[in-house]
Amino acid sequence: MKTDELIRAMTADASRRSMPLDTACRLAGALAIVLAAAAFMVTLGPRPDVLASLETVRFVFKFVVTLSLAASAFALLRILARPGAETRGYLPWLAAAPLLLAVAVTFELFAVPSSHWASRLVGVNSLVCLTFIPLIGAAPLVLFLLVLRHGAPTRPMLAGAVAGLLAGGLAAAFYAAHCPDDSPLFVATWYSIAITGLAVIGAFIAPRIVRW
Amino acid sequence: MNGRSERELADLLRIAIAGDERCYAAFLDGVSVLVRAYVRRKISHGGVDPEDVVQETLLAIHLKRHTWRPDEAVLPWVYAIARFKLIDAFRRRGRRIEIDVEDIAETYAQPEVETVSDRDIGRALDTLAPGQRSVVAAISVEGRSIEETARQFGMNETAVRVALHRGLAAIARRFGQD
Numbered sequence A: 001m002k003t004d005e006l007i008r009a010m011t012a013d014a015s016r017r018s019m020p021l022d023t024a025c026r027l028a029g030a031l032a033i034v035l036a037a038a039a040f041m042v043t044l045g046p047r048p049d050v051l052a053s054l055e056t057v058r059f060v061f062k063f064v065v066t067l068s069l070a071a072s073a074f075a076l077l078r079i080l081a082r083p084g085a086e087t088r089g090y091l092p093w094l095a096a097a098p099l100l101l102a103v104a105v106t107f108e109l110f111a112v113p114s115s116h117w118a119s120r121l122v123g124v125n126s127l128v129c130l131t132f133i134p135l136i137g138a139a140p141l142v143l144f145l146l147v148l149r150h151g152a153p154t155r156p157m158l159a160g161a162v163a164g165l166l167a168g169g170l171a172a173a174f175y176a177a178h179c180p181d182d183s184p185l186f187v188a189t190w191y192s193i194a195i196t197g198l199a200v201i202g203a204f205i206a207p208r209i210v211r212w
Numbered sequence B: 001m002n003g004r005s006e007r008e009l010a011d012l013l014r015i016a017i018a019g020d021e022r023c024y025a026a027f028l029d030g031v032s033v034l035v036r037a038y039v040r041r042k043i044s045h046g047g048v049d050p051e052d053v054v055q056e057t058l059l060a061i062h063l064k065r066h067t068w069r070p071d072e073a074v075l076p077w078v079y080a081i082a083r084f085k086l087i088d089a090f091r092r093r094g095r096r097i098e099i100d101v102e103d104i105a106e107t108y109a110q111p112e113v114e115t116v117s118d119r120d121i122g123r124a125l126d127t128l129a130p131g132q133r134s135v136v137a138a139i140s141v142e143g144r145s146i147e148e149t150a151r152q153f154g155m156n157e158t159a160v161r162v163a164l165h166r167g168l169a170a171i172a173r174r175f176g177q178d
Helices: A003-012 A021-043 A057-080 A091-111 A114-122 A126-150 A156-176 A184-209 B006-017 B021-042 B050-063 B075-092 B101-109 B122-126 B130-140 B146-153 B157-175
Strands: none
Touching: A003 B021, A003 B050, A003 B130, A003 B157, A021 A057, A021 A126, A021 A156, A057 A091, A057 A126, A057 A156, A057 A184, A091 A114, A091 A156, A091 A184, A114 A184, A126 A156, A126 A184, A156 A184, B006 B021, B006 B075, B021 B050, B021 B075, B050 B075, B050 B157, B122 B130, B122 B157, B130 B146, B130 B157, B146 B157
């Protein structure tokens, strides 16, 4: 087939249209929230004192850090799914959540005597955390990888990692409503391990399923 | 035809996405000129057939045109796809290359004169299932319309459109494997 013949075939195929990538991204984002919420409510549910806890800084901060990770990863994912889109303006935002967390850890180290650091870090719920953040994030990760498949990422491994961070941030925000460990020391340790796990899985899978 | 400008191509693609086949053909034609110039500049010696990369890029543009945002420039999108396909072609042939982003900028300015390749890659068609192959060949090589093709094979037009679309997607996948 010559190139102009190929063009003829593609022109005849012009009426066939796919969902715009932006629409697919928004749809996947909304669906991911619904699925993560469902998985959370079925398996864990919020802790009994969830409303009263909203008045404590440490509890609220868990949502600030996880949601800022999810928001920055979502913005970056939309860029990475599109060829030629400029990532430079978005990539630094990914550092927002880790920086917030670092600041919170610093405050915590000043606020809490050093004899309590270890118990705060270990917490009581680390295994639940390591189990349920990936579990709640699994369906969102699948959705975001499908979005990448629908798109055309020129850096599929990076895009897959960002999809994992997004799924992890979202799952962690739900999980935070259940977990009784509110110390930034706990969040910085166990949440980070769980979310990084999802990012690694995303980075591993994306190049294999996103072929275009 | 000479290389078209960013603005012309963006306008053509916008109208094409709204359903205009003639604008779409003009868009793909204009893009093929630019991509051919770009790819030929990057491939200095053997190993990779430039026209293969042009066709792979055009197919990717076609199958992924929903990733272009109508409010954005079209050429950075086109060249990002061409660059991705070029690197992919080199990678498959076990070679590493470096492409500077700056190199792309000069391509905007001076598209080369088009020379149509006579190369025939019937092998892309050969890999298709027989039904898809006859539909794609009728439309591309023989230049028939969807209606004529439907009549010729006693199919309805929807089935022809489906076979054509799947055939093109299959060719794109096949490209990535050899």
